[in-house]
Amino acid sequence: MRARNTELAFLALAALVAAAAYVAVYAGRYREISHWSLIYAGIYVVIFALLHLVVRLRLPEADPYLLPTAALLAALGLAEIYRIDPALALLQGRWLVVGAAIFALTVFILRDHMRLDRYRYTIGLIGLLLLLLTIVAGTVINGARLWIHVGSFSFQPSEFAKICIVVFLAGYLNDKKEILSMPTSRFLGMSVPQAKDFGPLLAVWALSLLLLIFMRDFGMSLLLLAIFIALIYMATSRVVYALAGLVLFAVGAALAYQFVGHVQERFAIWIDPWHYAATTGYQLLQSLFTMADGGVIGQGLGRGYLLFPNGTPVVPDMPTDFIFSAIANELGLVGAIGLILLYLVFVWRGFHIAIYASDGFSKLLAAGLAAAFGLQTFIIIGGVTRLIPLTGITLPFVSYGGSSLLANLMLVALLLMVSHRANVIRAGTAEERFRLAEA
């Protein structure tokens, strides 16, 4: 239970930061400090207190740092979304409630992630179907087919598909890792796996290319490919797979550049946004301007110039893809680095869990999820800061978006399960271990 007390202490800290953030944002908007600003903080505190209770009840031995890190990220995101558009923050607040329910359901119903291994093909299929569904029924927003609309309700299946695919790959690769890592032929003095063992790699590569062509979801296809390369490397410890993956990535990128106009455009903007300053490069340049305006210590939460006089954000899509630019403006370099370090902490805990997990599936699952989380962060922040070409994808826990929030809370639940199981097996009592086996 010591772990849970640590978690509670850190959550209290996150709640304090959240309260301060809401007060600052509220004061910045209405030039006053009122109890309303604390009500938002209150709702947020209640949600994470409940999540803490769920973990305390079901996963008492789980890692104590993941949930507070996620809570802090969500608090910053919610405060910044509120600052840009209070109506959107209300929606995001609702999504947080739904996400908390999903988290609780995942923990209570699934109870142990090992059960997922049994259904890995089903889950992989679900992931594929989710993507197919988007291709067939999705609507195009910002040149990418990412969203499914059902009535007034819309969701982004690729966020869930990502988790399904990690689960499937972790199970599949854990099964096949011995065969895959068996050196059977030699090439250029290196021992190389048999050609047929590259099959799955080619399949995922083809899938991400299809994603790119039919959904124009450059970000997600990049992410899937990167996750796959990371997982196959971790499963086999063979650098040759990573290298082969990178080669395939390069070929895929070249093909995409040749045949998908959208990709060419993104690439051209990345190389020289100034040339497209008035048109397609506008958004990226506004993002850079907004960050530069923040300087080292930032304009202060709620005090940056993020909205034009008519209320539209200075960077289009600010609450979703460009939330990082807004935070970098108001919290400055200090806040921007702090935010990136929070992601680093989250990724570190994820990999830490993987290393201490007792079986291959758990290891690959935790490492795969942590890698997915870190790579997604890199892809979007790298995009809005012009380190890499911009591809629209959400910043985990911080961007506005229900699907992303739900999926990421599920991701946390899974990581906590892996962690709990590992810690029980390592240090738990016989009774606890028995209970685990029961489940």
Place this chain on the structure above:
Amino acid sequence: MNRAISRTFLVIGLLLCALIANVVYIQVIDASNLKSNPQNRAQILQQERIKRGNITAYDGTVIAGTRREGSYWVRTYPLGDFATHVVGYDSLRYGRAGIEKSMNDVLSGQSTDLGVQSWIDRVLGRRPRGGTVRLTLVPEVQRAAQQALSGQRGAVVAIDPATGAILASASAPTYSAATLSKDWPRLSKETSAPLLNRAMQALYPPGSSFKVVTAGAGLRDGVVTPQTRYVDTGVYRVYGGKVVNYGGEVFGPNTLTQALTFSINTTFGKLGNQLRHSRLIGGAEAFGFWKRPPVELPAGEVRVSGRYGDGSLLPPSAPMDPLAVAWAAVGQEKVLATPLQMALVAAGVANGGRVMKPYMVDSVISPQGKTTAVTKPGTWTVALDADTAAELNAMMQEVVKVGTGTAAALAGISVAGKTGTAERAGANQAWFIAFAPADAPRVAVAVTIEDTYGTGGEVAAPLAASVMRAALAQGRLP
């Protein structure tokens, strides 16, 4: 498997560190570039929401104020086209110029000169309020200067010789800052260059008005006295060329005082070669040539006087043959000066040889009405010792009493001055520099008119008189 997992973590950790490095680049290293980029509309709009501080004349009259328009503040100009080139403009589209540019930190409320309250406002995130910039310009003198120029191309600068405070700075033709964005396409193409601040930005050959500098150098170094005798035959032949007088006049025997009084070129040509290159140029440097006058205007709006070749300033040591030295001594050849610099020459003689730092910002007033910064006068350069200055002062009084500058005389007040008529592109550049009262100077002026057929004594001297009259009619000057 654990080793591969650790390595993967390492790779992802490095990627996140690359993000940090990139953010440092954007927010620190490249930040000022991005902020000043003309595409950065938000940065400019942000400025427009700040109530910009006023720019006032010395007596507090508002030259540039503000008016509310929705959630924005718009500049107003209650005095109309008053000292437009000094005040400059603050435009979304065309940037800033003049005091609006150089004092932007104060006017937009970002300066540390504005006191504790502004600092508190900033910490609390309240929208900053601009501070007021109080100029040294005196409305009556400025108006007289503008009136003097009306319908002509030229400039007037009036300075308080004892402090260096600029009482008036006028440039014609002018423009209207209020309608700048509408007029810009026309203004920027106009051949008369109305956007140019001729008083400080234009370089003209100073002609005979430069003889004050030459005479000062000669007297200072003891090469000559006011009584030194010369003989004028109408031509001074030197180094295969010649120096002649204006209008082909012949004066015969003359003293240095008479040579200044009647502007005899041959005598000053000879004096130039008595001084030689180094002492002539050194005398000019002592008056501030080859230095940027420290007026509170943006760097590009105050030009350096000196010798120019192909549009750029030649170093003081750039070689000159004796013919060049002779013509430079009479303010021709490659010598170019701004009206401000020539006003400083007059002011230097008036102030016993000590040229005060020219300034036009008297003080900065916080949004709460407190004066938070005041300009303290200081010496810019020592051109002459007091005795030499007194001799030169007496010589310059002769110019107005009996010489080429009689049109600048004021009733009951002794005036010291010097005319100049430089030839420039087939027409005359008429000059008059002066100060008054000669025994206790309170104002020094330089007037120049472009592209005229009259001489400095005919065209510029009467204008100088009217500006000095307006200045002397004022009680207290900055």
